[in-house]
Structure formats: C-alpha cells, structure tokens
Amino acid sequence: MAGFRLSKPYTMPKEELRQAAQRLADRLQDEHGVRSRWEGDSVHIKGGGIDGLLSFHDGVVDVSVRLGLLASAFQRPLKAEVERYLNEMIS
Template sequence: MSRDEVREAAEELADSLVKEHGVRSRWDGDRVKIKGAGVDGVMSFDDGLIDVSVKLGLLTSMFEGPLRREVERFLEEHVS
C-alpha cells in the first residue's frame, strides 16, 4: 500500500475508535494519540507498517480482547 493509503486506513481506524469507544484522537504528523476514560494510546505508521500501542486502566482492561479483535479485524479488512 502507498503511504497515503496507509494513512487513510489509520485515520479510518482512529475514527472508528472515537465513534465506538468514545475516545478522543489528535494527529501529530504520522501519529495519532488516542485518549479516553481508562484508555491512553498511540497509533503510528511508517514504511507501510501501522503500530498500535494502547494502555488500559484497571476497569477498561476487561475490554482488551474485544478491542484487540476490533483493531485486528479493521486492519485485516483495510490494510493489505
């Protein structure tokens, strides 16, 4: 995928997380910071790779599995 296509997929993923999980997102170059109640993360892309790193608080940690599956599903469908 081209850099623009990877960025577009990353933007769609960030938008999906905002809508589905009520987090806020803020872009800084090729990184988007994701923050919400019990959620603090960064998503970046470089050289065709997307890196998603999320820290979950104690109460939100029970959603790790569903959140991980949602991110993986989205990337499988949109990044190939």
C-alpha cells in the same frame, strides 16, 4: 496497567494508510468515546481508560494500547476489533 501491541506490514500508499488510520480513530471515537490527534505519521488515541498510538514507518504499522483498570475488562474484544480492522483495511 493492561494493554497490547500489534504490528502489521503495509505496502499501500501512505495517504491511503493515513485515511484508513483516521477511519479507525473515528470508529473508536464513535464506539468508545475516545479522542484522536495526529502528530506526523502517528495518531494518538485517548479517553475512556484507553491510551493508544498508531504509527506507520518503514513499511510497518505499529499499534500500542494501554488500558486503565475499568477498560482492561475489554482488552480482548478491543484487541480483536483493532486486529480485524488492520487485517481488513491495511495492505
């Protein structure tokens, strides 16, 4: 199973970070048809061959994504999209 991991330090307030994470989950839902659910300081994203987790703790945002066979064809653009979003929205 293909996938990727990303980490980014953050200093912004947790509530702002939570809002930014929700915007990313909403965007992925709109563009890729995935569902999201919150569990504490983690949002699980699943659907369309994508199984991901975005969590934040100890000043670091961690993103891990596993991709099914068909979704693995989109690994590079999906990783680039998530990385760009983190760089633009997380501080």
